[in-house]
Amino acid sequence: MIYQNAKGRLVWHGGADAAWDAWKSASDWRANKRTKRGASKRWARFATLTARDGNACFYCGKPVTFEDFTIEHLVSLTQGGPDHIANMAVSHARCNATAGHLSVVEKVRLAEGMKGSAQ
Template identity: 45%
Template sequence: MPPDLDAFKIWLSGCGGEVLGPVNEWEVIRVRTSVGILVAHRTRRGRQIWPAALLALAQQFERGEIPALAATRRGRTPSRLRQRFAALAARDGAGCFFCGHAVPAPGVTCDPDMAPTIEHLVPVAHGGPNHLSNCFLAHRRCNAAAGTLSAAEKVRLRDAMRKERRVSA
C-alpha cells in the first residue's frame, strides 16, 4: 500500500490507468487497467485488502517505474454487440427503430452517424431493464436524438421520423 494514495492515483492516471470512483464506502481505490478493474477495499475493522496486481503496481510506483497501463475499453465488447445485433435483427429485422433505414452490421465500415447501436425502449436511466425484450436496433444519430425520452415519446419520435421519410421520398 502506497503511503500517499493521492500521489499513487495521479501516477496511475499518468501511466494510462483510469482511476474510477468508489462504488461503496469500503473501497479504498478502484482503477481500470489493461488487466481489468482492480479494487482495494477496507474491512469493517479498517484492515485494507489489496489484490496482488494492485500491490505490484504500488511497488512499481515506489520504485519510480512507469508501466503501460492503457485502460481497457469501456462498454460492450464487439462480440457482445454482434450477438445482440444478430438476435434483434432476427426478431425485428435490421432496420432502425426510429427512421426505418437499414442498420449496418457491427464491423461494417460506415458513416459514424449510421453506426449500429442498441437502444432501450424504456431507458435504463428510467429503470428499464437491459434485456432484449426492452431493446431494439438504432443508428447512433437516431439513438442520440432519442436520448432518455420516455417510451411513449420514443414511439412519437419514431412516427415523426418515418412520416418525414415518407414525405421526402
C-alpha cells in the first residue's frame, strides 16, 4: 500500500517498494509465498477413497496404484459438484479423460460399459 501522509510524502507499506522495483525491472514478484499441492493431501485422499471403494478404477475396474491414479469428481466441479470425498472416486488418468465432463448418469453407463467389455 502506498499513501501520501499529511506532509505530502509518499509512504510505502507492506512490500509496495519491492513490488514497484520488480515492476520497473520487469521481474517476477509475488505478494505471498507460492503454496504447493502437498503429496500428503493427495495420499490422504487416495487412502480414504481406496479404504471406502477398494483400489479399483471407477471406470474399468482394474487396479489403481498411488502413482497412476486421478480423482474423478462424479458431478464435475464445473457443473457445481462439491469438492467433497462423497463426490469422488479413484480412476486411471486415461479413463478419467475418456469420461470428460459427462453427467453422473453418463459416467455410470460408461463405467458399466467399460467393466462389461473387460470381462
